[in-house]
Amino acid sequence: MKNITFIFCIFIAVWGCSPKEKNLVEKLHEIPGLEIVKTDTLENDQLAFDLLLEQPLDHEEPNGVKFKQRLYLVHHEPNAPMVLSTCGYRLYKSSGRDIVDLVDGNQLNVEYRYYGESFPDSIDYDFLTNDLAIEDYHRIRQLFGKIYGGKWLATGISKGGETTLIYKTRYPNDVDLSIPVVAPIIQGRPDRRTDHFLDTVGTEECREKLISFQRRILENRDSIIPFVEAYAKKYETSFPVDGPGAALEYSVLEYTFSFWQWGWDCDSLPGPYASYEELYKHLTDVSTLWVYTQKGIEGGASSTIQHQRELGYYSFVTKNVQDLLKDITAEDPAMTQFSPAGVEINYNPEYMKQVLDWLKANGNDILYIYGGSDTWSACAVEPGSNTNALRMIKVNGPHSTRIKHFSKEEKEKIYRYMEERLDVKISREEKGKASS
Incomplete structure (x- = not known):
């Protein structure tokens, strides 16, 4: 490849490669x-x-x-x-x-x-x-x-x-x-400053609307999980960490973090008569399911390893929906469960x-x-x-x-x-x- 590129630039008259360009290519080859x-x-x-x-x-x-x-x-x-x-x-x-x-x-x-x-x-x-x-x-x-x-x-x-x-x-x-x-x-792993941020960002009215939406999803989980299962089938993958119910719950917990991270508007939330499909679509527009799939976990292995070993991460805030969680049992679920199998994870807080x-x-x-x-x-x-x-x-x-x-x-x-x-x-x- 090097010789081909070099020859390419030697034939200036044929290929239109200027002397300045030729000089740059020569320096790159050095x-x-x-x-x-x-x-x-x-x-x-x-x-x-x-x-x-x-x-x-x-x-x-x-x-x-x-x-x-x-x-x-x-x-x-x-x-x-x-x-x-x-x-x-x-x-x-x-x-x-x-x-x-x-x-x-x-x-x-x-x-x-x-x-x-x-x-x-x-x-x-x-x-x-x-x-x-x-x-x-x-x-x-x-x-x-x-x-x-x-x-x-x-x-x-x-x-x-x-x-x-x-x-x-x-x-x-x-x-x-x-x-x-x-x-x-x-x-930290987790860094609790993000918890405080989510408790104080925006208006109280908006924060309450987000919590209400999270609870609405979980209260209707049996009607929404079929959309989650269809998602996995469409992309020929699975949810290896406790199944589609857990993936839905993780997505709900991720929701408020992603909502503020990407600048969503409180007026974008589905209205009181929204269908289950509309509820599911808004949730997954804001908080993707992909990272909880087998393919997503495999593709994100490098990032997960780095955050779990050195960079740290944030926590999922469960306090507002704890009573509705069925497939996630930990009070403070962290991302360690998405670490690739066989890879040792030792966090260095320093x-x-x-x-x-x-x-x-x-x-x-x-x-x-x-x-x-x-x-x-x-x-x-x-x-x-x-x-x-x-x-x-x-x-x-x-x-x-x-x-x-x-x-x-x-x-x-x-x-x-x-x-x-x-x-x-x-x-x-x-x-x-x-x-x-």
Whole structure:
């Protein structure tokens, strides 16, 4: 593949590959273990590359077992800022694009190890740790820093934002500015701050309507479970943790968290004469059943392992519906029952505590973006008074909050902060849509 791409660019007259493009491809080939899978020219004439980079499975054994990590590069100018998107899960090409447009920069998105296509041939979850993943990002920063000599930014959304912050604590000088977006730093398994958030967010009237809806579902469980069973049949899967009744109950418990996380409106709740199918549809529009299916559990294994071992998680609030639960018997059910079979789970409560302590004491050059109504904002970082970090919270903003959603005055404050940290001019012109 390397030779094919190289030859492709040598025949400039035939294929229209400019000398500048040829030079870039040559530099990419100088990166050890990098494979160019595909090259595209975007609408703005920028080159985009689908890449695979050979990485050590254990960075303490650099000559040991390797795996291939997926990357996506959009090239603008070698001295323009580089936006490193620390994807927390699989790679999304649009992730971080809004930041790239603001700084008129290059883009490098990196898929997290053990997600998407970035799996080793033999899966040993002992090598799925945050610290090893950070070593992946650090090595990428070193390798691509030989091509891109301008300012570097790191950004990520949700778990990707957590990755941005953990990366900052391990290598504080790797990038000039970190922009974690809606990134919780969870303290515990579970973190009870989300319980308090759900007791106080929005209006009391709305919160009571949500509880009433949860109870309405469970009071009519026998009429709604057939829809749950049909869902499993449609997707050729099953509910391995205590059956479809338990899956329905888990979805009901998840409902209030997801409702506020994604910014649903209280007026969207089904009316008093809604059919059982309408009740089921609203529940599963807000709170998916997929994560409780066999296929969902298998597909989410990496995320479950990370949250149960290091990242922490939130709890299901049962107090408002405890009397209606039949298939879930624990007073405080947690996500441990969805861990993959045969994988040892030992939670380290100190890991994220140390991350938070470091950020409060030393977290400079960080722009935090949060949505005020997002349930995960209960776990938002509060910067220490001795740091120069800036935290922006969009009033009533959900988990999809991005910089573009702030007011003109708030955005100006964000832009000035970015300009001070990066010594570049931030574009005030809206370009496209914010990444999701």
